[in-house]
Amino acid sequence: MSVTSFLARSSIPFLHVTSSKFLFSTTSQIREIALNSVQHSRMTSELKTVYVTRPDVASVGIELLKTESNVSSWSEPLPVPRDELLRQVVGKNAIYCALTDKIDAEVIERAGPQLKCIATISVGYEHIDIAECKKRGIRVGYTPDVLTDATAELTVALLLATSRRLFEANKEVYNGGWKSWAPNWMCGQGLKGTRVGLFGFGRIGQEIAARIVSFKPSLLTYTARSEHVAEAAKVNAQRVRFDEMLCKSDFIIVCCALTPETKEVFNASAFEKMKPNAIFINTARGGVVDQPALCAALKERRILGAGLDVTTPEPLPLDEPLLKLDNVVILPHIGSADVNTRTEMSRITALNILAALKGEKMIAEVSV
Numbered sequence: 580m581s582v583t584s585f586l587a588r589s590s591i592p593f594l595h596v597t598s599s600k601f602l603f604s605t606t607s608q609i610r611e612i613a614l615n616s617v618q619h620s621r622m623t624s625e626l627k628t629v630y631v632t633r634p635d636v637a638s639v640g641i642e643l644l645k646t647e648s649n650v651s652s653w654s655e656p657l658p659v660p661r662d663e664l665l666r667q668v669v670g671k672n673a674i675y676c677a678l679t680d681k682i683d684a685e686v687i688e689r690a691g692p693q694l695k696c697i698a699t700i701s702v703g704y705e706h707i708d709i710a711e712c713k714k715r716g717i718r719v720g721y722t723p724d725v726l727t728d729a730t731a732e733l734t735v736a737l738l739l740a741t742s743r744r745l746f747e748a749n750k751e752v753y754n755g756g757w758k759s760w761a762p763n764w765m766c767g768q769g770l771k772g773t774r775v776g777l778f779g780f781g782r783i784g785q786e787i788a789a790r791i792v793s794f795k796p797s798l799l800t801y802t803a804r805s806e807h808v809a810e811a812a813k814v815n816a817q818r819v820r821f822d823e824m825l826c827k828s829d830f831i832i833v834c835c836a837l838t839p840e841t842k843e844v845f846n847a848s849a850f851e852k853m854k855p856n857a858i859f860i861n862t863a864r865g866g867v868v869d870q871p872a873l874c875a876a877l878k879e880r881r882i883l884g885a886g887l888d889v890t891t892p893e894p895l896p897l898d899e900p901l902l903k904l905d906n907v908v909i910l911p912h913i914g915s916a917d918v919n920t921r922t923e924m925s926r927i928t929a930l931n932i933l934a935a936l937k938g939e940k941m942i943a944e945v946s947v
């Protein structure tokens with residue numbers, strides 16, 4: 580890089596820049612600047628390199644990363660195309676990604692042996708090939724905790740919107756269907772006195788439970804691999820077997836991680852066991868559900884309704900059969916979408932990368 584173009588880009592404090600003209604008086608000053616330029620270029624070339632796939636949600640994180648690394652990023656508000664991702668990761672030390680990016684063995688191999696860290700701006704990390712990272716000693720960062728409250732809040736909002744038919748009712752206001760107050764019109768199913776089952780009782784499940792308690796259900800139950808005795812006691816929840824949850828719940832809320840064990844665990848046989856008034860809520864991952872089986876159960880009114888913040892695929896194509904049903908509420912995966920939460924997620928993702936690149940403890944690291 581020439582001295583002039585370096586100066587044009589740099590922010591060396593003693594340099595005076597007016598209308599892109601550089602004002603310096605003596606040759607010694609010019610020599611000093613040139614020397615600085617060389618040193619700065621050397622420093623810059625020694626900085627670690629980070630590729631960011633989602634600049635739209637990451638401005639805070641990008642600014643942080645820029646303080647200590649060379650950042651390049653995809654520039655559009657849609658996921659980076661696969662071929663561009665494969666091109667851009669080559670030679671990078673870290674990748675800042677989102678759940679919309681499949682970071683598999685091919686991406687990792689293409690990046691090269693200097694890749695030290697992959698950090699995702701999400702709590703879920705099933706889009707990253709963790710086994711491959713383990714094999715290569717690549718550290719993986721994620722953003723649990725910070726999004727727990729936002730996701731629990733959205734889950735309750737979705738549950739109420741589904742069970743009290745908010746979207747159906749709202750449409751009637753605009754399409755002339757609202758003729759008069761009527762005793763049997765737009766009646767839904769309240770939470771009070773019902774049995775609620777949580778499929779998964781981790782951080783998010785526990786926060787959903789804490790919020791559901793205030794609606795006075797008759798019983799809160801959960802299924803989980805570990806007992807969570809103390810956490811369950813706080814909300815007076817009972818651990819039950821999956822089958823019991825299916826057969827007896829009025830509401831089932833999915834709040835587990837997507838793993839080989841939970842993949843399509845809500846299948847035709849599961850929906851078959853549910854009560855006809857059951858309302859199924861999923862804010863975890865679409866992959867936990869056999870979607871055609873859910874669609875059939877809703878269409879044939881074998882269950883009362885469903886509220887889904889996650890689907891397969893995302894986004895849903897406009898000819899998706901679920902979109903034709905009036906007993907389902909679908910949201911475009913907005914569980915953690917509150918401004919403060921997303922800002923914090925972006926910051927943590929960047930801090931995870933900076934820590935990993937310095938060999939320090941990350942804020943949240945997946946144990947690979």
Ligand SMILES: O=CC(=O)O
Nearest residue numbers: 700701702703915
């Ligand atoms: O679904 C959202 C996340 O994993 O953060």
